[in-house]
Amino acid sequence: MKRMLILGAGTAGTMMANKLRKALDRDDWDITIVDQYRTHYYQPGFLFIPFGIYDKNDVTKAKADFFPGGVNVIFSKIDRIVGEENKVFLEGGKVLLYDYLIIATGTQTRPEETPGLTDKLWYREIFDFYTLEGAVALQKFFKKWEGGKLVMCISELPYKCPVAPIEFVCLADAFFTEKGIRDKVDITYVTPLAGAFTKPIATKMLSDLLQEKNIKVVPDFYLESVDNDKKVIKSYDEKEIPFDVLTIVPVNLGDDMIGRSGLGDDMNFVPTNKYTLQSNQFENIFVIGDAANLPTSKAGSVAHFAGEILFENIMSAIEGRPLKAEFDGHANCYIETGFGKGALIDFNYETEPLPGTFPLPGIGPFGLLKNTKINHYGKIMFRWIYWHILLKGKELPIEPHMTMAGKKTQIN
Amino acid sequence: MAEKIIAGKTIEVNEEGYFKDASQWTSEMADEMAKEFNLELTEVHFKVLDFLRQRQKAGEALTIRSVGKSGITDIKGFYQLFPGAPLKISSKLSGIPKPTSCI
Ligand SMILES: Cc1cc2nc3c(=O)[nH]c(=O)nc-3n(C[C@H](O)[C@H](O)[C@H](O)COP(=O)(O)OP(=O)(O)OC[C@H]3O[C@@H](n4cnc5c(N)ncnc54)[C@H](O)[C@@H]3O)c2cc1C
Numbered sequence: 224m225k226r227m228l229i230l231g232a233g234t235a236g237t238m239m240a241n242k243l244r245k246a247l248d249r250d251d252w253d254i255t256i257v258d259q260y261r262t263h264y265y266q267p268g269f270l271f272i273p274f275g276i277y278d279k280n281d282v283t284k285a286k287a288d289f290f291p292g293g294v295n296v297i298f299s300k301i302d303r304i305v306g307e308e309n310k311v312f313l314e315g316g317k318v319l320l321y322d323y324l325i326i327a328t329g330t331q332t333r334p335e336e337t338p339g340l341t342d343k344l345w346y347r348e349i350f351d352f353y354t355l356e357g358a359v360a361l362q363k364f365f366k367k368w369e370g371g372k373l374v375m376c377i378s379e380l381p382y383k384c385p386v387a388p389i390e391f392v393c394l395a396d397a398f399f400t401e402k403g404i405r406d407k408v409d410i411t412y413v414t415p416l417a418g419a420f421t422k423p424i425a426t427k428m429l430s431d432l433l434q435e436k437n438i439k440v441v442p443d444f445y446l447e448s449v450d451n452d453k454k455v456i457k458s459y460d461e462k463e464i465p466f467d468v469l470t471i472v473p474v475n476l477g478d479d480m481i482g483r484s485g486l487g488d489d490m491n492f493v494p495t496n497k498y499t500l501q502s503n504q505f506e507n508i509f510v511i512g513d514a515a516n517l518p519t520s521k522a523g524s525v526a527h528f529a530g531e532i533l534f535e536n537i538m539s540a541i542e543g544r545p546l547k548a549e550f551d552g553h554a555n556c557y558i559e560t561g562f563g564k565g566a567l568i569d570f571n572y573e574t575e576p577l578p579g580t581f582p583l584p585g586i587g588p589f590g591l592l593k594n595t596k597i598n599h600y601g602k603i604m605f606r607w608i609y610w611h612i613l614l615k616g617k618e619l620p621i622e623p624h625m626t627m628a629g630k631k632t633q634i635n
Numbered sequence: 636m637a638e639k640i641i642a643g644k645t646i647e648v649n650e651e652g653y654f655k656d657a658s659q660w661t662s663e664m665a666d667e668m669a670k671e672f673n674l675e676l677t678e679v680h681f682k683v684l685d686f687l688r689q690r691q692k693a694g695e696a697l698t699i700r701s702v703g704k705s706g707i708t709d710i711k712g713f714y715q716l717f718p719g720a721p722l723k724i725s726s727k728l729s730g731i732p733k734p735t736s737c738i
Contacts, residue, residue, distance in 0.1 A: 445710070459710050494695070
């Protein structure tokens with residue numbers, strides 16, 4: 224019996240378990256998946272909780288509902304991987320052996336990395352919305368808040384779902400407008416990037432959008448610490464920004480287990496071949512999702528596209544064929560912009576987000592880099608797609624590789 | 636694609652002035668480019684440039700944080716060495732292509 228071991232049963236791990244169980248003969252292959260928690264969180268839904276659009280029940284389901292039959296499931300914390308011996312140690316000392324290992328342990332927020340962040344104002348006037356607890360605490364706070372300075376700050380790059388903080392400020396604008404207190408709320412978007420986004424065309428579109436909504440952007444701000452008494456955030460070059468309520472994307476790191484295993488870079492992300500998705504260190508270790516150090520977005524859509532490539536390459540590896548499938552870094556993200564509208568970006572390692580239509584050239588129905596109602600429905604539909612198609616490892620009618628069809632390279 | 640003459644040599648650069656080919660770089664070029672930023676390069680500056688060149692060559696991501704952990708300087712020190720936009724300025728001076736932020 225050969226052993227396929229999957230570490231992490233989040234978006235990527237669950238999806239791979241489903242794909243592989245269908246393909247690998249049960250008489251030859253044992254598949255095991257390990258996670259520390261029993262609850263699956265629909266993380267993109269966290270964004271809507273502070274504004275009362277979703278509640279806790281809209282974003283949680285039992286992980287067990289999404290595993291196919293014939294997969295061994297172990298709920299335990301993973302202690303470390305010993306790649307030289309093809310072994311994984313669980314907390315408590317249990318040892319798992321593998322022929323092939325898939326690392327899908329994601330990324331986590333680490334507010335304690337920033338001095339002062341988790342001090343006395345944490346979950347009182349300082350919140351994250353990257354965890355369920357933070358999002359729920361912020362919902363309570365916003366219900367009673369009467370206005371002041373709202374600062375959205377990104378601590379460090381990379382962080383998962385790079386558009387989420389932009390969506391957050393757009394939704395905040397709509398929320399306070401509908402509450403009738405928008406004139407009392409001052410919204411500032413603070414980022415270590417040189418603009419609202421990395422690439423020029425998307426940055427221009429998103430900056431214009433934020434300006435239209437009267438949201439200030441402070442670029443090139445690299446957060447050093449938070450002063451809870453003065454209620455300011457401070458940068459390494461000694462700039463200060465005052466806040467009444469601070470919403471934060473804390474530093475994102477890979478799991479400590481990756482560091483302990485000697486498999487991580489200085490942020491515990493696993494150095495991975497960006498085309499084959501094989502770990503740089505061991506031929507029989509593959510990496511998918513936020514845990515990898517790929518130069519693309521850390522997003523569920525990326526994990527989905529990468530999943531099709533990884534599946535092909537693992538099948539090739541098993542059958543002793545060369546790894547021919549190449550991932551292109553394809554990302555496809557709906558950007559919720561408030562008032563029932565949304566934008567959409569589609570890009571990869573080489574091509575920046577461009578305007579146009581998606582997925583059908585000239586038809587859409589979705590508009591790339593455009594703020595439309597139909598894009599908003601795309602985002603709303605994403606939750607259904609996530610639970611019913613993506614996690615189950617089924618195919619979407621979208622190619623894993625990005626296509627230039629429907630994209631405009633000349634902007635008029 | 637643009638070209639620029641730095642320390643007497645013609646260098647291929649992108650539209651923002653970053654080198655296309657890191658192997659064309661010499662330390663004299665760094666000294667000359669530093670003048671544009673009103674900087675006088677010291678040994679510590681060069682250690683940082685060297686660190687960036689090595690990381691870039693190894694295909695690793697370049698972040699302010701990684702320089703802060705390099706043992707050469709901390710993040711605050713990095714800001715003092717290259718005021719304003721430390722990663723941007725130092726990668727320009729080290730002759731490497733523009734670091735891509737991973738988002
Ligand atoms: C607010 C927010 C909004 C987002 N919006 C979008 C969006 O609109 N579109 C989109 O595509 N993506 C979005 N994302 C990103 C998306 O949720 C993630 O990119 C995706 O879930 C990554 O999947 P993953 O499997 O790599 O990691 P995860 O789903 O996070 O799974 C990792 C799993 O590994 C387990 N694990 C880690 N370490 C250990 C250990 N030592 N022992 C045992 N188990 C361990 C964890 O418990 C977890 O279950 C958003 C994320 C957030 C936070």
